[in-house]
Amino acid sequence: MASTPPPFARFEWMIAWRYLRARRAEGGVSVMTWISLIGITLAVFALVATLAVREGLRSDLIQTMLGANAHAEIHYRRDFSAEIPVDHLIRNYGELVETVGSLPEVTLVSPLVRGQVMGSYRGRNLPVDVFGITLNDLQNYPKIAASQDAVGDLSRFNDGVAIGAMMARQLGVGIGDRIKLISPNGVKTPMGTSPRVSAYEVVYIFSSGQGFVDQSRLYLPLAEAQSFFNREGAVDQLDLRLNDPEQVAQMVLPLLRSSGERAYVTTWQDRAGGMIQALKMQDNAIFIVLSILVLIAALNIVSGLIMLVKNKGRDIGILRTMGLSQGSILRVFFLCGASVGTLGTLFGVILGVVFAANIDSIYGLVDWITGSGVRDLEANGFFFPSAVVTFGDVSAAAGLSLGLSWLITVFPARRAARMNPVEALRYE
Known part of the structure; x- marks a missing residue:
């Protein structure tokens, strides 16, 4: 009795890879694949870069405040x-x-x-x-x-x-x-x-x-x-x-x-409680807004997969008649969408980290474009914070992107798995 292949077997990866790189003449959707990949990359890049600048702003504010004030004070009653x-x-x-x-x-x-x-x-x-x-x-x-x-x-x-x-x-x-x-x-x-x-x-x-x-x-x-x-x-x-x-x-x-x-202690966090709370609320708002951008970019994957399933109806029917189970078909199309989301997330994180690491060069580019120095712009009310990348921010951005892209991929993949092979091959 033949053994059942394990989930995510090698042939499933091969079929998914073939569909992803297929040309338009072969019924593929490589253009949609590239659009989805670029969209996820830019959305994750924006999220990582913004969180890094926000953390840099928080760090700069705290350093400025603590650079002239005590971390804690001891008083007597x-x-x-x-x-x-x-x-x-x-x-x-x-x-x-x-x-x-x-x-x-x-x-x-x-x-x-x-x-x-x-x-x-x-x-x-x-x-x-x-x-x-x-x-x-x-x-x-x-x-x-x-x-x-x-x-x-x-x-x-x-x-x-x-x-x-x-x-x-x-x-x-x-x-x-x-x-x-x-x-x-x-x-x-x-x-x-x-x-x-x-x-x-x-x-x-x-x-x-x-x-x-x-x-x-x-x-x-x-x-x-x-x-x-x-x-x-x-x-x-x-x-x-x-x-x-x-x-x-x-x-x-x-x-x-x-x-x-008779002693009591006050800390810098007591003095700056309102500012810290305001920054925290701002962080939450920024994360929510940019999460919507990631979701919009991830929806491109759904569009691409729906088109892919439609174009590959004949292939799905042939694969089913050859013995592939619904689970295998689901995993093939899930791998198509998840691969795009994963690669886009990876590229976005890399771009965001590179952006944060070279923030001074970015400000130098602003100098060149505007023709004014950073100090001149700061004197006119502009603020140029540093960028600090933290493991927590990167993990949150990557986790959000991967979670959304993997989750929404399941729905078109299930549609492909439930396709009736007889109906798919009737007019072929």
Whole structure:
């Protein structure tokens, strides 16, 4: 008794390959095959490239935000219920810096004094958010210390202040000018607290890429900030930087255990929760829209297969009379459609990855076409993010394309398998 051939046997692949490469004179649909292949390739390419640029945008935004801000902050709660009221200041910050800094994921612990004052220069006034910090700690914030558009000398920080570029423009301040800081909580006298006014030389002007930082932030040496804000021997908070900012949520509990009972921790994810949620919603919308493009491209496979089944009716009848089962016929035409979807997906993923890897060259092409540099276009409101390819994005795009192309191929393949061989050969 003859044995039944296994599914997807070699002869099934041979028949499917012959149908795919058949010329029009032989009743094939090679033109539709190429159209389907190109459509799937372009749709998957668009999906992979868009997801890569979106991930690059997210990465750029986070890097820009974290380049000038802490990954996590440790604060102390006020306690007015005790016999002796306790304020929010951290007075044992030297010990706390050593304790928290010993945690394996912590790379930097910066004692910080914060206060809000009024900045003034030649009749111009602006609210200023003062950060009291040491020079060594400030140099670990790349968007401040390594700002591409910075002017001045950060090594002279202990002799003056560092301010944001937008603040400098609004106040009309340049390097070497002296900016006045006016605090309502100043010198304590027998008559009460009088405002404190101090003038500091501007030694460094940075551009972090964040408008609210460049417009309102001023860095003051820690010792001077402690004196200016009456924080002698104390700080307002500890700023932390971690090896992996994305894992900051897992560090909250260890930080609380190391910081004492009155401590609480805020993270960059807490501060940027709205932005992260908005990006996530945008990601979902982009994926859905581009998935529709993949579906439209995959429908071309159905059209091609329907035409192929119609043209190959006589062949189907002959194959059935030779002993091929309905399952074999179904698998032959399934292989025709699935092969196009698989090859299109593969080519699309390759093109998308190549596009992402050469995004700078793409921007160079934009420069050549428009005749303007990227920086000029960015100054006019255009944004050129980097492109980051992740395994998850590629897997999602490839899985979507393969799933759709394989699924919709089943329907015309079933139609071919159910064709009556007698009807197919009646008029032959």
